[in-house]
Amino acid sequence: MKIFLQIFIFALVAVFLAPVFALLNEGVQSLVSEKATLSSDLLSRYGLTSLLLLAGSVSGAVLFGTSAAYLCARFDFRGRRLIQWLSILPLGVPSYLVAYTWVDFLVDQGVPGGSLRNLPNTCFVFAVCLSPYVFLPSFSAFSALSGSLLESAKLLGKSQFEIFRLIEFPLARASMFAGGILAGMEVLADFGTVDFMAIDTWSTGIYRSWFGYGDRGRASLLAVILFLISGTLLFWETNVRAKNSLARSGRSVSFHTRKKLPFIKSLPFLFVALIPALVSCVFPALILTQRVYSKSDPEQWASVVSPALTTLGMASVSSVIVVVLGLAMVLIWRSNPGKFVRSLARIGALGYALPGGVLGLGLLILLAPFSLTGSVFGLLLAYCIRFATIGTSTLEAAWLAIPRVYDEQARLLGCTSWGVFNRVTLPLLQNSIACAFILTCIDIVKELPATMLLRPFNFETLAIRTYNLASDERLSETAPSSLAMIALCMTGVFVAEKLGAFGVSERSRSGK
Amino acid sequence: MLKRIIISLLGSAVVSFAAHSETSKKSLNIYTTRHYEADVTLAKDFEKKTGIAVNIVQIKEPAQLLARVLEEKNSTQADLVITTDVGNLWRAAEAGIFQPLASEAINKAVPAALRDSNGLWTGLAMRVRLIAYNKEKVKPEQVARLEDLAAPALKGRVLVRSSNHVYNQSLAATFLAASGRDALMIWSKGVTANLARKPQGGDTDQIKAIAAGEGDVAIVNSYYVARLLDSKNSADKELMKNISIVFPNQKDRGAHVNVSGGGITRHAKNAAHARQYLEYLVSKEGQEIFASASKEYPVRADVAAPAVLKAYGEPKLDLKGLSAIGNFTPEAVKVLDEAGWR
Amino acid sequence: MTKNIPSLEMKNVTFGYRNSGLTLAGMSLDVGEGERIAILGESGIGKSSLLRVIAGLERITSGQIFIHGRLVSAENVHCSAEERKVGMVFQDWAVFPHLSVFENIAFGLRSRGKQNEERERVKQLLEEFELEGLASRSPDTLSGGQLQRVACARALAPRPEILLLDEAFSSLDVGLRKRIREQVIKALKIERAASVLVTHDPAEALEFADRVFHMRDGILLEAKTHNEFRQ
Incomplete structure (x- = not known):
């Protein structure tokens, strides 16, 4: 059994890393060429901008995500469920869409475009759009904090702030961090938003090398470097989390109850918690709806039906695969905690760190010899490689939170390791599985560059339709497909919420 | 628990794969960087006239489109490559993805300056x-x-x-x-x-x-x-x-000027259809659609420039x-x- | 009680975690059928490890462990936890949060394939532990004492040779503790299961067990007189 698992994980990692090796091969070949190419001066400036953007966006996302999570997990106040639900909504809107919609709207209102496209505004767009990546894990972490721990801190005379600083924050830090890393990787890999916002990042360097200088090898090399940086980030995150998981190893969770919070006191938090949803979702949706109405052309929806179905089909199939792979990976980690295998698996899940267009190139090189380009299979593979991290990291975090004593108890009651997995782990992970599925789905709905490069004939997703209209500078006509995209993702969020993906321990508390 | 997951996997797989398998006897496969509605209009008009089904993959960035054709080598499904910007056509020709157009109709319709000197591609609109x-x-x-x-x-x-x-x-x-x-x-x-x-x-x-x-x-x-x-x-x-x-x-x-153009791929399986389509695009009808639907300048001398631009001179x-x-x-x-x- | 084949027999067992010294240093112990043993000791000296070794959750370094005469642990032998017929109640009970009280108790039955008698068996245990009205309740809605009894009932359901209790009563308040302890003793008698309780509370050890041991320096010393409880 163990041998099979090992072979499986090696094979998986090989498949996941193959495009990176293909790129590396391209990149090494470019080192000997003497073509005109991007200067290292410019490149380091791009790199610096990327770092600034990363810092700004991630700290913003952490600020928004954590405030909302803390508020919703620890206090009870009027409208809590609504805030909880609104905090997840930004997931449903790709950041480039938020940028398109706002800039176009504000320019039409007479705001000079030159004052809109800058670094702080770009950070803000990313912060609001990516805040759910932080909200979701910190919400579970804050909710799962042991009630007795908090009680005893209170008995020791600690103030609310001290409790936050000494207990809640350190214990939830790992989750916040994990979310922040996911958000950061998304920022680093982005091109659509930064391009529109006139910010030159490392990705700009990659694409400029390729499209401007016609230097595919150099572009690949830069992409591999980006991949390595993100990889380092991910390892850092893992270490923090590993240290932190000791804090609640072995003990089953006893849930705390929420404190009642008077409406007035909740206002400042409430304000911060509402910004992401309002900026990324509510206002854009209103602007877009207004556009659709002002056009009053019934035909405009017809063109959206087929892309919507395609998007839905691709997203759901790929996400199921991603979740199953994620479970398999985590199962292997749990049963075989050898460091080497773990690291390997983690590297394998790094496809997320590559800009989609470049990952697409790697896959192209890989798939073409098998005549798999332009096939649904090729696209599925691309999605799985790109988004495997979401599945594994979401599930791994949740799995670590399940006390080992449940596994041991099940074994003592006669379960084999498979039995433990099927009868204890899976049901306990149910929420997180739904959560991972939806997160992956939503990211696939929003995915653009890899889809465009690898797609089959007559195959159009909502993201591609939106992007094409936008790049033809017909922003007002993107409204139907953008709205359909938002609606699709929101439905996903809604269904997941109903399945219990985000209502961590909601049920348990109602009984008390 | 696992059963439920597997069932949902299979269920959604069926939904998604049911949609994409359409085969037709006469067809033409195009890779294009152009994402304009005029191109859809042209393809539909051609389909109606000839009964040849036009399948399109659109990849916005020319360098990426070229990468795909190059990597697919002789197994490429593309019969015809259309791209904006002469620079890209030049690169594609350099990379050896085209075969000669060998079309009198195109040679007659399009001035030599807007065609490749080796006859590998032709301009379509400007x-x-x-x-x-x-x-x-x-x-x-x-x-x-x-x-x-x-x-x-x-x-x-x-x-x-x-x-x-x-x-x-x-x-x-x-x-x-x-x-x-x-x-x-x-x-x-x-x-x-x-x-x-x-x-x-x-x-x-x-x-x-x-x-x-x-x-x-x-x-x-x-x-x-x-x-x-x-x-x-x-x-x-x-x-x-x-x-x-x-x-x-x-x-x-x-x-x-920025010229969009196209060429027939070396490994085209429907080269004749591709030629037929290019000839249609540079025909008077085709060029008029370019001028009116996408407001581009025609490559034919006998088709008028977009009306709104004529006021500013030739x-x-x-x-x-x-x-x-x-x-x-x-x-x-x-x-x-x-x-x-x- | 007859003592033909002891329920548990440990011979010279040594065990230690990788980075520390020996937790069990040549420990021996016999537990007869239906016998109740208590092991006293300060916290952190490896009482829990002893139970984990018996349960098969840890591998021993040397020595031998027999359960009902069958060799389950030795230097090169390790019979895994699910094959030992040992029940265990953890310190914080580990009642599965996703299952009802009934499902929790039936958990070990189902996995051992005794489907026909399952319902009867669970009913019997619900009665023994006075849990009749709670069968369909979710664990989140139970009190500590109720959870404790569910954990005991669940551990006894598959009719284990031995029931291991790891500080199982210590987080309950005094009155409740006594009542539940008596309930568990009654049930152990009905089920004819041997049991090993580890605790830091001498009074509890005395009231629960037929024999009491001190654990010190990785071995067990039997306490014979009342004074020895006080050390």
């Missing part, structure tokens, strides 16, 4: 890069040539988009071919020094910026100007109220510069980088 300016603040003779945008009088008033975009890269390449590296460097430094704001946005954004008073002069594409002039939307017309255009460099090399075009674009682009981008044109 856009002109022109200068838009604020009628109240700038005189047309101040912006008669692209070179004028570097003049000190326009300090803080020039609007351009980023040099990340192929439009500016090709424009710089023709400039380089016509005037040499030093001239391009001086010019792009001058333009950069004259900028009203950081290069950003699309062509429509430049026009909006003139209307909003952010700057007074911009390089834009004829296609977007024509669309705004012809728009039914009153806000679009309002935008153009104080704006006029000039075709630059009329007294020397002519205005820079431009002299820089057709000689076309062949240089592909070869000169990397060097031109290097100069733009050094000049600090983002």
Whole structure:
């Protein structure tokens, strides 16, 4: 059994890393060429901008995500469920869409475009759009904090702030961090938003090398470097989390109850918690709806039906695969905690760190010899490689939170390791599985560059339709497909919420 | 638990795979970078006339499209490759993906300057890069040539988009071919020094910026100007109220043009259909659709330019510069980088 | 009680975690059928490890462990936890949060394939532990004492040879503790299961067990007189 698992994980990692090796091969070949190419001066400036953007966006996302999570997990106040639900909504809107919609709207209102496209505004767009990546894990972490721990801190005379600083924050830090890393990787890999916002990042360097200088090898090399940086980030995150998981190893969770919070006191938090949803979702949706109405052309929806179905089909199939792979990976980690295998698996899940267009190139090189380009299979593979991290990291975090004593108890009651997995782990992970599925789905709905490069004939997703209209500078006509995209993702969020993906321990508390 | 997961996996797999398997006896497979509605109209019209089903993969970035054709080698499904910008056609031809067109009809319809000298591709439609300016603040003779945008009088008033975009890269390449590296460097430094704001946005954004008073002069594409002039939307017309255009460099090399074109792939399985389609595109009917639906300049002399643009005269075009674009682009981008044109 | 085959027999067992010294240093112990043993000791000296070794959750370094005469642990022998017929109640009970009280108790039955008698068996245990009204309740809605009884009932359901209790009563308040302890003793008698309780509370050890041991320096010393409880 163990041998099979090992072979499986090696094979998986090989498949996941193959495009990176293909790129590396391209990149090494470019080192000997003497073509005109991007200067290292410019490149380091791009790199610096990327770092600034990363810092700004991630700290913003952490600020928004954590405030909302803390508020919703620890206090009870009027409208809590609504805030909880609104905090997840930004997931449903790709950041480039938020940028398109706002800039176009504000320019039409007479705001000079030159004052809109800058670094702080770009950070803000990313912060609001990516805040759910932080909200979701910190919400579970804050909710799962042991009630007795908090009680005893209170008995020791600690103030609310001290409790936050000494207990809640350190214990939830790992989750916040994990979310922040996911958000950061998304920022680093982005091109659509930064391009529109006139910010030159490392990705700009990659694409400029390729499209401007016609230097595919150099572009690949830069992409591999980006991949390595993100990889380092991910390892850092893992270490923090590993240290932190000791804090609640072995003990089953006893849930705390929420404190009642008077409406007035909740206002400042409430304000911060509402910004992401309002900026990324509510206002854009209103602007877009207004556009659709002002056009009053019934035909405009017809063109959206087929892309919507395609998007839905691709997203759901790929996400199921991603979740199953994620479970398999985590199962292997749990049963075989050898460091080497773990690291390997983690590297394998790094496809997320590559800009989609470049990952697409790697896959192209890989798939073409098998005549798999332009096939649904090729696209599925691309999605799985790109988004495997979401599945594994979401599930791994949740799995670590399940006390080992449940596994041991099940074994003592006669379960084999498979039995433990099927009868204890899976049901306990149910929420997180739904959560991972939806997160992956939503990211696939929003995915653009890899889809465009690898797609089959007559195959159009909502993201591609939106992007094409936008790049033809017909922003007002993107409204139907953008709205359909938002609606699709929101439905996903809604269904997941109903399945219990985000209502961590909601049920348990109602009984008390 | 696992059963439920497997069932949902299979369920959604069936839904998604049911949609995409359509085979037809007569078909034509196109890879294109063009994402305009005119292209859909043309494909549908062709389908109706010939019964040949047109399948399209659209990849916006020409370099990516080329990468896909190259990697797919002889197993590529593409019969026909259509791309914007001559530079890309040149690169594709260099990479050896085309076979000779071998079509008398195309040779007759399209002037030689808009075709590959080795007969590997043909131009299909053109856009002109022109200068838009604020009628109240700038005189047309101040912006008669692209070179004028570097003049000190326009300090803080020039609007351009980023040099990340192929439009500016090709424009710089023709400039380089016509005037040499030093001239391009001086010019792009001058333009950069004259900028009203950081290069950003699309062509429509430049026009909006003139209307909003952010700057007074911009390089834009004829296609977007024509669309705004012809728009039914009153806000679009309002935008153009104080704006006029000039075709630059009329007294020397002519205005820079951006040509879309296509060629039949070497490994085409439906080469005859591809040829038939290209012939249709350069036919009078096809060219009229280009002119009316996407407001591009036709490549045929006997088809009129888009009506809204005719009011501004018949431009002299820089057709000689076309062949240089592909070869000169990397060097031109290097100069733009050094000049600090983002 | 007859003592033909002891329920548990440990011979010279040594065990230690990788980075520390020996937790069990040549420990021996016999537990007869239906016998109740208590092991006293300060916290952190490896009482829990002893139970984990018996349960098969840890591998021993040397020595031998027999359960009902069958060799389950030795230097090169390790019979895994699910094959040992040992029940265990953890310190914080580990009642599965996703299952009802009934499902929790039936958990070990189902996995051992005794489907026909399942219902009867669970009913019997619900009665023994006075849990009749709670069968369909979710664990989140139970009190500590109730959870404790569910955990005991669940551990006894598959009729284990031995029931291991790890500080199982210590987090309950005094009155409740006594009542539940008596209930568990009664049930152990009905089920005829041997049991090993580890605790730091001498009074509890005395009231629960037939025999009491001190654990010190990795071995067990039997406490014979009342004074020895006080050390």
